[in-house]
Amino acid sequence: MKQITLKEINNAFIPAKEITEVEKFSGRKIFVEMAYHALLSDGANIAIVGNRGIGKSSLARQIINIGQGDNSLLSKLDIYHDTHIDCLCVYFACGSSISNTNDLLSSLLSSNSALSDGFYELQTSTKSSSKINGGVDVGVSLLKAKLGADLNHEKTTTSAIKAHTVEMIFQNVIMNILSMKKNKDGILIVIDEFDQITDATGFASYLKSLATNTPGLKFCIVGVAQNIQDLMKEHQSSDRLFAGSIINLPSMNPSELTSIIKTAEESIQNHITFDESAITKIVNLSKGHPYIVHLLGKQTLKLAFLEPVYIINEFYIDNVLKSIAEKESDPVLEGRYKKAIASSRQRELVLKAFANSVKGDEVNTSDAYRLTGSNVDNASQYVGQLVTDDYGAEIIKVRERYYRFKDSLFQTYVSFRPNIF
Numbered sequence: 029m030k031q032i033t034l035k036e037i038n039n040a041f042i043p044a045k046e047i048t049e050v051e052k053f054s055g056r057k058i059f060v061e062m063a064y065h066a067l068l069s070d071g072a073n074i075a076i077v078g079n080r081g082i083g084k085s086s087l088a089r090q091i092i093n094i095g096q097g098d099n100s101l102l103s104k105l106d107i108y109h110d111t112h113i114d115c116l117c118v119y120f121a122c123g124s125s126i127s128n129t130n131d132l133l134s135s136l137l138s139s140n141s142a143l144s145d146g147f148y149e150l151q152t153s154t155k156s157s158s159k160i161n162g163g164v165d166v167g168v169s170l171l172k173a174k175l176g177a178d179l180n181h182e183k184t185t186t187s188a189i190k191a192h193t194v195e196m197i198f199q200n201v202i203m204n205i206l207s208m209k210k211n212k213d214g215i216l217i218v219i220d221e222f223d224q225i226t227d228a229t230g231f232a233s234y235l236k237s238l239a240t241n242t243p244g245l246k247f248c249i250v251g252v253a254q255n256i257q258d259l260m261k262e263h264q265s266s267d268r269l270f271a272g273s274i275i276n277l278p279s280m281n282p283s284e285l286t287s288i289i290k291t292a293e294e295s296i297q298n299h300i301t302f303d304e305s306a307i308t309k310i311v312n313l314s315k316g317h318p319y320i321v322h323l324l325g326k327q328t329l330k331l332a333f334l335e336p337v338y339i340i341n342e343f344y345i346d347n348v349l350k351s352i353a354e355k356e357s358d359p360v361l362e363g364r365y366k367k368a369i370a371s372s373r374q375r376e377l378v379l380k381a382f383a384n385s386v387k388g389d390e391v392n393t394s395d396a397y398r399l400t401g402s403n404v405d406n407a408s409q410y411v412g413q414l415v416t417d418d419y420g421a422e423i424i425k426v427r428e429r430y431y432r433f434k435d436s437l438f439q440t441y442v443s444f445r446p447n448i449f
Contacts, residue, residue, distance in 0.1 A: 032299040037333045040292040041325035043358075046085035050101045053090055054291055054318075055284030056083065057105040059275050063091045064102060066273035067113050067216070067246070071239060074248040075256045075270040078277035081319030081437035085121075087277065088218050088250045092117045095216040115216040115246070116205065118142055122224040129231045133198040136217065143201055195234060202242045214244030222259060223251035232260045235269050279316020286311060288321045292329070300332050305342035313345075313444045320440055327352050353445050361441045366448075367420045373449035375419070377403055378410040382423060382431065383442035391423070391431045 047053045066072040074091065076084045090101050095115040102109045120139065126132050137143050206214060222228070238245055249270075253259035256274050286307055293301050302310070306328075314320035328348045332340055356362045369376040381399035385391045397407050404410065411431070414423045422438060423431045433439035 030297070032296050032333075034333065036296050037300075037329050038326070040295045040329055041288075041322040043319055043322035043326055046089050047083075048086075048089045048093075050090070050093060050098070050104060052291055052295070053086060053101060053104075054287040055280055056087055056277075057107065059087060059277060060090060060094075060101060060105055061107045062273060062275055063087070063248075064094055064107060064109065067091070067095055067115070067213075068111070069273070071243065072273050073235065073239075073246055073270050074273045074275065075259065076248065076250045076275045076277055077253040077256060077259055079279075079317075079436040080252055081317040081440075082277050082279060083318045084250050084252075084277055085220055086318070087275070088220055088248055089119070091248055092119055092216070092218055095213075114212045115214055116142055116211045118215070118217045119220065120218070121220040122222060124224065126224060127226040129225075129228065129234060130194045132219070132225060132231070133194045137194075137198060137201060143205070199238060199241055202238070202245050206242060206244045214246065216246045216248065218248040218250065220250045222249045223253060228261050232269060239269065280314075280318050281316070282311050285314055285316070285318065285321050288318055289325060292325055296329070300329055300336075300338055300340065302328075302340045303342075306340045306345055309342040309345045313349075313440075315436070315440045315443070317437055317440050319437065320444075323352065323358060324348060327355075327357055349444055350446050353448075358441070361438060362445075364420050364422065364438055365442060365445060368414060368422050368442075369448065370419065372410070374404045374407075375410045375413065376447060376449055378407050379414060379422070379442055380447065381407075382411075382414075383433070383439050386433070386439060389432050389436065390426060391433075393429045393431065 042052065063074055066074045076087055078084055093101060095113050095117045097112040097114055099109050099112060101107075118136070120132075120136055122132065126135060202215060225231075235247060249256075249259065251259045255276065256270050289302055289307055289310065310321055310324050310328075313324065324345065328340055328345065331348060331351060332338070332344070337344065352358070353362065368379055377400050378396070381396040382391050385395040385399060387395070393408070393411065397404075400407050411423070413419050415421055415425055415431075422434055424434055425431055
């Protein structure tokens with residue numbers, strides 16, 4: 029047996045990024061099959077919605093693999109398939125700089141070589157410094173990215189299509205790429221973290237226009253939302269654009285979460301293993317979030333490898349939980365936790381009680397207050413603080429006596445993180 033390295037230990041679980049490798053992807057058979065059928069269907073777009081940490085981005089990455097003709101996941105999950113899809117696949121994750129539809133389209137053109145190739149081949153008749161939308165200098169950035177040219181370089185070519193808006197340029201680029209017929213099944217554009225766009229007004233109607241004018245183009249939209257209408261924020265048309273291919277990704281079931289752990293063990297040739305008590309504890313703590321399994325698993329393997337410990341039990345996981353908090357293994361969740369409780373032991377107890385009283389996705393204050401017992405005076409006062417921006421607004425009032433967490437991943441983190449006070 030070859031010696032296992034620290035690098036292999038650190039990559040057995042991957043909390044820091046989405047799962048791109050088929051071998052490390054676990055479960056989700058129904059939803060992978062839905063996505064595959066959508067890719068086969070003319071005019072079908074895909075939407076993936078659900079809570080943070082639930083595995084949306086990982087599923088989107090697997091959809092790209094399938095769209096590029098890799099059927100190994102379909103075989104692994106025993107999904108019937110009789111063809112290899114051949115799409116030009118584009119992946120783009122939105123960030124804080126994307127404020128509207130124009131920003132999104134401009135970024136898709138300028139940051140992705142596949143689309144910028146199509147833009148360049150349109151051969152616009154203006155210099156590379158021509159303006160779009162009265163001041164957005166897309167031409168410069170695209171041609172600079174394509175050619176590595178400096179800003180002083182000028183290129184004049186024959187006009188193919190006169191374009192005056194980013195929307196028109198994007199459509200023309202897509203039409204140009206499709207006309208080349210390099211990929212028999214067209215183009216698939218995956219837009220991840222779509223909910224980060226400040227104002228997505230107009231995007232759904234633009235998709236409808238593209239569906240008519242550029243058959244062969246598909247979108248896969250991914251984001252934190254309860255449904256596609258919430259994600260697109262345009263109720264009238266968005267559901268029709270994704271009819272039959274809206275994937276509302278739920279929490280993972282225990283067997284799928286266990287599969288993540290088993291896959292990680294196999295990747296290090298079972299050099300370190302989790303016993304049944306440890307697996308059960310991690311699965312229960314994760315509350316259906318694969319991200320939490322990856323976070324706990326990664327920290328556990330690192331500690332065990334360095335000690336060394338070769339069989340991990342549930343009591344070892346308790347030490348790992350303390351380590352995660354102390355080392356701020358997830359600085360974002362830890363920062364939110366500390367902002368919510370600030371310097372108050374009683375506010376921490378109330379927050380913990382709420383996290384451990386969730387039924388469905390709501391908390392009844394009677395259940396939560398029962399958990400705090402006599403340890404908290406005037407618990408409602410702290411609830412009133414936790415809904416405000418000063419303390420992160422991590423819980424939201426739904427109706428009288430009922431609240432919910434803004435983010436189920438944070439709720440899960442709160443429930444297993446050891447108390448500060």
